[in-house]
Amino acid sequence: MIKNYDIAIIGGGASGLAAAISASETNPKLNIVILERLSRVGKKLLATGNGRCNFTNNNISEANYHGSCACLFNSLKNFDCELFFSELGVMSYADNEFRVYPVNNNASSVLDALRLRIADTDIEIRNDFAVTDIKSEKNGYIISSESDSINAKSVIVAGGGMSQANLGSDGSVIRILKKLGIKIAPLSPALTSFKVNPGQVRSLKGIRVNAIVTLYENGKKIGSETGEVQFGDGTISGICVFNLSCLAYGKENLSISLNMLPEVNFRDVKEYICKLREIRKNAALEDFLTGIVNKRIGMDIIKKNTGYPLTDNASVLTDKDIEKIASGITDYSFKISGLSGFEKSQVTAGGVHFSETDTFFRSKRFRNMYFCGEILDIIGDCGGYNLHFAFGSGLISGKTCAEDLL
Numbered sequence: 001m002i003k004n005y006d007i008a009i010i011g012g013g014a015s016g017l018a019a020a021i022s023a024s025e026t027n028p029k030l031n032i033v034i035l036e037r038l039s040r041v042g043k044k045l046l047a048t049g050n051g052r053c054n055f056t057n058n059n060i061s062e063a064n065y066h067g068s069c070a071c072l073f074n075s076l077k078n079f080d081c082e083l084f085f086s087e088l089g090v091m092s093y094a095d096n097e098f099r100v101y102p103v104n105n106n107a108s109s110v111l112d113a114l115r116l117r118i119a120d121t122d123i124e125i126r127n128d129f130a131v132t133d134i135k136s137e138k139n140g141y142i143i144s145s146e147s148d149s150i151n152a153k154s155v156i157v158a159g160g161g162m163s164q165a166n167l168g169s170d171g172s173v174i175r176i177l178k179k180l181g182i183k184i185a186p187l188s189p190a191l192t193s194f195k196v197n198p199g200q201v202r203s204l205k206g207i208r209v210n211a212i213v214t215l216y217e218n219g220k221k222i223g224s225e226t227g228e229v230q231f232g233d234g235t236i237s238g239i240c241v242f243n244l245s246c247l248a249y250g251k252e253n254l255s256i257s258l259n260m261l262p263e264v265n266f267r268d269v270k271e272y273i274c275k276l277r278e279i280r281k282n283a284a285l286e287d288f289l290t291g292i293v294n295k296r297i298g299m300d301i302i303k304k305n306t307g308y309p310l311t312d313n314a315s316v317l318t319d320k321d322i323e324k325i326a327s328g329i330t331d332y333s334f335k336i337s338g339l340s341g342f343e344k345s346q347v348t349a350g351g352v353h354f355s356e357t358d359t360f361f362r363s364k365r366f367r368n369m370y371f372c373g374e375i376l377d378i379i380g381d382c383g384g385y386n387l388h389f390a391f392g393s394g395l396i397s398g399k400t401c402a403e404d405l406l
């Protein structure tokens with residue numbers, strides 16, 4: 001026999017767990033179920049912040065969000081995520097970039113706090129329930145998996161995007177919403193690394209440098225971030241690169257440039273390298289720039305900008321060469337061939353379009369349907385902004401849903 005619930009929450013991730021807690025707090029008598037496709041809830045949470053879970057940020061505004069739903073951040077204005085977790089028993093601290101973590105640097109304590117709170121309620125969790133269909137009926141919804149179905153008066157859709165499907169969200173819920181006629185902004189990987197010609201960075205693999213990173217489209221600057229950049233296997237990554245990736249979607253002819261000496265003006269860089277030609281006149285070119293930049297980067301800059309064999313003596317450098325080397329350090333450029341895919345991205349851009357929801361996260365098209373978290377067309381910058389939105393939107397949608405049933 002099909003079981004009946006007041007509220008079914010599709011997805012037991014950050015937003016779904018928060019939605020369940022607030023719906024139950026708003027009306028403890030409601031019969032609530034969380035439907036989760038994996039064999040446990042909150043798997044992605046455990047992987048966040050490199051296992052430390054950067055769950056919010058103390059310097060947050062609408063400017064940290066992108067997508068048609070970015071303005072929904074304003075619905076969360078009174079939400080204090082640190083306080084929410086403090087009341088669930090999680091002590092936290094902020095680092096010098098305002099990123100907030102649990103004080104024990106352990107993502108599992110964030111998930112445990114949510115699970116312990118849920119254990120105090122009558123909320124039911126049904127794991128291994130991969131929703132394949134949502135049918136709108138006169139008095140609510142029939143929600144089905146391959147082998148089971150339930151009835152619910154209301155449904156909160158918290159199925160996430162499609163980044164790193166092994167952690168849960170595989171885009172299946174978005175496909176179901178599309179079938180229902182809900183407008184979905186095109187999906188793309190975001191907060192992800194840039195792909196470059198592997199030959200261009202082969203010798204740089206594993207290196208990390210601090211730089212101002214500027215993103216160009218057709219040679220025109222479209223964004224800039226400061227921070228640590230990492231060179232990988234045909235990729236360039238790092239938090240600052242992840243943030244720039246949000247601006248790169250759908251664009252072509254992109255390149256990035258690293259200024260590895262941002263605090264020194266170009267003339268002084270040139271003068272210093274001129275002096276270095278004297279200081280290191282007996283050194284081989286392969287060692288010429290050590291002390292200014294990473295040795296392997298130094299070799300790459302000399303190779304790309306002069307063409308001399310690296311075994312040549314530094315005294316071969318002309319003033320023109322010096323100028324080019326200075327440019328190589330302050331404008332170390334790479335052509336971008338694309339963005340790394342969903343399997344590497346932290347979040348998914350696109351999703352339920354703003355035209356489909358009100359500011360309380362209610363569907364405009366379907367009665368007693370609500371959306372929260374990453375399934376909406378909103379992404380935050382790197383730094384705790386995505387989980388902040390997931391928890392905040394989950395809490396509001398849960399409360400709205402429970403109040404609408406009163």
Ligand SMILES: Cc1cc2nc3c(=O)[nH]c(=O)nc-3n(C[C@H](O)[C@H](O)[C@H](O)COP(=O)(O)OP(=O)(O)OC[C@H]3O[C@@H](n4cnc5c(N)ncnc54)[C@H](O)[C@@H]3O)c2cc1C
Nearest residue numbers: 011013014015037048049054131160168373374384386387
């Ligand atoms: C490696 C990694 C590190 C990250 N680190 C951070 C960080 O430190 N700080 C930060 O702010 N953000 C971080 N993020 C982003 C953040 O984790 C997400 O934005 C956030 O988890 C979104 O929450 P959500 O509830 O909307 O979706 P999810 O957390 O993805 O949860 C969705 C849930 O729905 C379930 N589901 C999907 N389809 C179905 C279906 N058909 N039926 C039933 N259940 C289904 C999934 O299994 C999943 O449990 C990180 C992401 C990744 C991948």
